[in-house]
Amino acid sequence: MHAAFALKGLVVDTPIAGEIRTREGYLVCEDGLVEGFYDSLPGRLSGIPVKDCGGRLILPGMSDLHLHAPQYSYCGTAMDLELLDWLERYTYPEESRYADLDYARKSYAFFTRDLLHTTTTRAAIFATIHPEATLELMRQLDEAGLGAYVGKLNMDRNCPEHYSEGSPENGALQTRRWLEMCREAGFARVFPILTPRFTPSVTDAYMQKIGEISREYGAAMQSHLSENLSEIEWVKSLCPDAQNYADTYARHGLFGGACRTIMAHCIYCPEEEDALMKRNGVFIAHCPTSNENVIAGIAPAARYLRNGYEIGLGSDVAGGHTLNLFAVMASAVQVSKLRWRYVDQTEKPLTMAEALYMATAGGGRFFGRVGLFEPGYCFDAVVVDDGATRNLREFSAPERIERCAYLLSSRVEAKYVDGCRIL
Amino acid sequence: MHAAFALKGLVVDTPIAGEIRTREGYLVCEDGLVEGFYDSLPGRLSGIPVKDCGGRLILPGMSDLHLHAPQYSYCGTAMDLELLDWLERYTYPEESRYADLDYARKSYAFFTRDLLHTTTTRAAIFATIHPEATLELMRQLDEAGLGAYVGKLNMDRNCPEHYSEGSPENGALQTRRWLEMCREAGFARVFPILTPRFTPSVTDAYMQKIGEISREYGAAMQSHLSENLSEIEWVKSLCPDAQNYADTYARHGLFGGACRTIMAHCIYCPEEEDALMKRNGVFIAHCPTSNENVIAGIAPAARYLRNGYEIGLGSDVAGGHTLNLFAVMASAVQVSKLRWRYVDQTEKPLTMAEALYMATAGGGRFFGRVGLFEPGYCFDAVVVDDGATRNLREFSAPERIERCAYLLSSRVEAKYVDGCRIL
Numbered sequence: 001m002h003a004a005f006a007l008k009g010l011v012v013d014t015p016i017a018g019e020i021r022t023r024e025g026y027l028v029c030e031d032g033l034v035e036g037f038y039d040s041l042p043g044r045l046s047g048i049p050v051k052d053c054g055g056r057l058i059l060p061g062m063s064d065l066h067l068h069a070p071q072y073s074y075c076g077t078a079m080d081l082e083l084l085d086w087l088e089r090y091t092y093p094e095e096s097r098y099a100d101l102d103y104a105r106k107s108y109a110f111f112t113r114d115l116l117h118t119t120t121t122r123a124a125i126f127a128t129i130h131p132e133a134t135l136e137l138m139r140q141l142d143e144a145g146l147g148a149y150v151g152k153l154n155m156d157r158n159c160p161e162h163y164s165e166g167s168p169e170n171g172a173l174q175t176r177r178w179l180e181m182c183r184e185a186g187f188a189r190v191f192p193i194l195t196p197r198f199t200p201s202v203t204d205a206y207m208q209k210i211g212e213i214s215r216e217y218g219a220a221m222q223s224h225l226s227e228n229l230s231e232i233e234w235v236k237s238l239c240p241d242a243q244n245y246a247d248t249y250a251r252h253g254l255f256g257g258a259c260r261t262i263m264a265h266c267i268y269c270p271e272e273e274d275a276l277m278k279r280n281g282v283f284i285a286h287c288p289t290s291n292e293n294v295i296a297g298i299a300p301a302a303r304y305l306r307n308g309y310e311i312g313l314g315s316d317v318a319g320g321h322t323l324n325l326f327a328v329m330a331s332a333v334q335v336s337k338l339r340w341r342y343v344d345q346t347e348k349p350l351t352m353a354e355a356l357y358m359a360t361a362g363g364g365r366f367f368g369r370v371g372l373f374e375p376g377y378c379f380d381a382v383v384v385d386d387g388a389t390r391n392l393r394e395f396s397a398p399e400r401i402e403r404c405a406y407l408l409s410s411r412v413e414a415k416y417v418d419g420c421r422i423l
Numbered sequence: 424m425h426a427a428f429a430l431k432g433l434v435v436d437t438p439i440a441g442e443i444r445t446r447e448g449y450l451v452c453e454d455g456l457v458e459g460f461y462d463s464l465p466g467r468l469s470g471i472p473v474k475d476c477g478g479r480l481i482l483p484g485m486s487d488l489h490l491h492a493p494q495y496s497y498c499g500t501a502m503d504l505e506l507l508d509w510l511e512r513y514t515y516p517e518e519s520r521y522a523d524l525d526y527a528r529k530s531y532a533f534f535t536r537d538l539l540h541t542t543t544t545r546a547a548i549f550a551t552i553h554p555e556a557t558l559e560l561m562r563q564l565d566e567a568g569l570g571a572y573v574g575k576l577n578m579d580r581n582c583p584e585h586y587s588e589g590s591p592e593n594g595a596l597q598t599r600r601w602l603e604m605c606r607e608a609g610f611a612r613v614f615p616i617l618t619p620r621f622t623p624s625v626t627d628a629y630m631q632k633i634g635e636i637s638r639e640y641g642a643a644m645q646s647h648l649s650e651n652l653s654e655i656e657w658v659k660s661l662c663p664d665a666q667n668y669a670d671t672y673a674r675h676g677l678f679g680g681a682c683r684t685i686m687a688h689c690i691y692c693p694e695e696e697d698a699l700m701k702r703n704g705v706f707i708a709h710c711p712t713s714n715e716n717v718i719a720g721i722a723p724a725a726r727y728l729r730n731g732y733e734i735g736l737g738s739d740v741a742g743g744h745t746l747n748l749f750a751v752m753a754s755a756v757q758v759s760k761l762r763w764r765y766v767d768q769t770e771k772p773l774t775m776a777e778a779l780y781m782a783t784a785g786g787g788r789f790f791g792r793v794g795l796f797e798p799g800y801c802f803d804a805v806v807v808d809d810g811a812t813r814n815l816r817e818f819s820a821p822e823r824i825e826r827c828a829y830l831l832s833s834r835v836e837a838k839y840v841d842g843c844r845i846l
Binding site: 072074075077079080103110292298321327330333334338341342343349351352389392393395399402403405406408 | 496498503526530533721750756757765774828
């Protein structure tokens with residue numbers, strides 16, 4: 001067998017939402033894909049290199065469906081405002097600094113270094129409106145071996161003059177120029193994704209052009225949806241002829257279907273938005289840490305998950321305060337309990353097994369066959385050393401994962417993407 | 424000067440709730456107390472030993488007003504039930520194991536080791552009903568140099584037969600025996616506190632005896648109050664003649680005033696309970712992580728703090744999932760935002776400065792002059808290395824504290840209690 005190897009140890013994943021599968025044995029990689037799992041290596045595989053992971057946890061690499069890389073520089077601060085004021089006061093001033101390529105290079109180096117040390121192997125990332133700085137981020141992520149979709153932002157209204165693309169025409173021009181730069185760069189695992197920031201930042205004329213570019217390039221898209229009540233009212237007043245917030249994207253072909261789409265948040269979606277998301281296979285990025293921090297609310301993630309929507313987790317740095325998806329898993333469970341207590345008792349709170357599913361198999365689906373240890377899936381794996389959480393009890397694998405999520409003292413010891421060891 | 428020394432560096436505390444005071448200079452300790460703060464050491468102090476803390480943060484040691492040491496063994500697991508079921512299913516079976524002194528010794532060693540490495544210098548702790556095991560915990564904490572009030576639990580109803588004191592008479596006997604053991608042990612900074620688990624666990628007859636013991640020994644008390652709606656209904660049915668939940672303690676002299684008292688949670692207190700807490704100076708232990716995990720709700724902590732109640736933070740391990748009060752601070756801010764969003768818009772969310780106040784000055788008041796760097800206060804200090812949170816930006820001291828709370832990657836490098844270095 002060509003380029004095959006195995007990880008030996010405690011292999012954990014979630015083929016079914018809400019159930020944690022634990023197997024002890026050999027997880028075999030061949031040509032970057034999961035070849036299979038074996039209690040003991042069969043004869044034809046004898047002789048392949050085996051890395052013994054001892055008692056550590058072997059988990060699928062996690063997928064972060066939503067985060068803003070330029071905001072990482074102030075992550076964990078500036079947590080005192082609601083969304084729209086927060087954008088004006090903290091976000092736009094910081095993001096506009098990425099016009100300076102040198103600043104971008106330095107800042108993204110911190111971001112990439114820290115992301116590499118988390119459990120995340122794939123991410124969908126917002127950058128800024130600057131093509132060169134965005135390309136620099138993509139280059140750094142690719143060199144680190146991470147998998148990502150990265151978006152140069154589209155913005156031509158309701159933003160500071162010095163942090164705007166100015167017009168639909170210039171925006172489209174810059175976007176095409178950036179897409180060509182990406183094509184030329186030919187990164188291994190990092191791809192462009194169209195990223196209209198959110199409807200308030202993008203005129204209808206520009207949104208239409210982004211739809212055209214999506215069809216021209218076959219490009220995926222990501223944006224925000226129904227995060228905050230004031231935002232929803234604002235969208236209504238900006239787009240009085242749209243049927244709802246989702247329609248401001250959908251009427252330009254930017255809401256799932258042929259255009260693979262991630263929508264972050266989805267806290268206050270009316271029924272018809274929900275229906276459209278489901279029909280079009282739109283991925284929901286559930287971002288519980290951010291939704292607390294910018295005082296947005298609590299999304300009905302349990303309902304989405306249990307009703308067959310495409311849903312994964314997003315750290316949403318820097319509305320979210322951490323890149324660590326273990327922390328986001330814990331937060332997802334916790335806020336779902338408060339939602340049950342205060343908002344809606346028709347859906348039981350999320351379980352940690354469901355949170356792990358969203359962080360791995362659920363979000364991974366956006367990136368292809370990612371997030372499970374099944375034959376044919378990308379061999380994305382993290383080896384987690386949770387020795388610091390040990391005490392006198394014996395914990396089961398699901399309990400150990402729960403403790404990784406709550407205690408946040410585990411360490412990613414090794415990390416593989418497409419079978420390549422990157423950490 | 425006798426036994427004086429100074430810490431040099433960035434000295435941060437909160438003399439006023441909601442305001443962070445940052446001073447750069449020399450914090451002088453003499454005879455275990457804060458002697459003063461100086462921009463530069465005056466002549467009469469020249470020659471005292473100075474520890475240069477470089478750019479690290481020098482914070483008051485934090486006070487954890489509520490936690491269950493025997494539950495630490497399953498901390499971060501078993502998070503799928505509401506309070507009353509959670510007690511039956513997870514808590515009582517584990518706590519009953521502490522009848523075995525050897526088990527207690529081993530388990531408490533993990534607890535003490537881990538508590539030592541947090542920012543906590545003082546804690547109010549629930550143990551189990553076992554006098555010997557409780558004394559063992561007290562001995563370990565005292566040897567580690569930590570300050571604590573520790574309670575052997577009082578329980579004589581609604582608990583498993585093998586985990587009950589059986590009768591008010593035996594309970595009172597065991598409690599007096601334990602108090603005598605404590606007196607004899609003569610710990611330096613660890614003291615007993617009367618601990619009726621909560622009203623459902625303690626008959627009126629036993630509660631009355633506990634009140635008598637409190638007056639006899641001048642002992643403080645700690646318990647739970649109005650955490651969960653089912654619990655409140657249960658108390659009403661158990662004590663139909665009490666005016667409210669608080670009165671089930673107060674009518675026996677166990678609710679503040681001469682009996683210094685901590686009540687954990689206080690989520691659903693009616694007005695008259697609030698009024699009694701305020702009048703009697705009852706300390707509220709606000710436990711936001713636990714209140715999420717056991718699906719209790721969100722306490723009106725901002726209202727309590729801003730209206731002059733005595734209030735501090737509690738990790739409430741193992742309803743809470745971490746001993747780290749930085750994490751509890753972040754959680755306090757986060758859930759207060761959800762409370763504002765979903766429960767009550769009359770009180771703005773807590774700020775991180777208020778959370779730091781509760782963790783230090785607010786909770787510290789229960790232990791005496793603790794939690795501030797003012798002359799005459801106990802010299803309880805932690806030196807926090809937050810180097811792992813650095814990036815290309817310059818962060819102010821309040822921002823660095825915010826990042827310690829959210830990113831949870833700082834490290835306690837040194838720790839002093841009463842001027843003694845214990846880490």
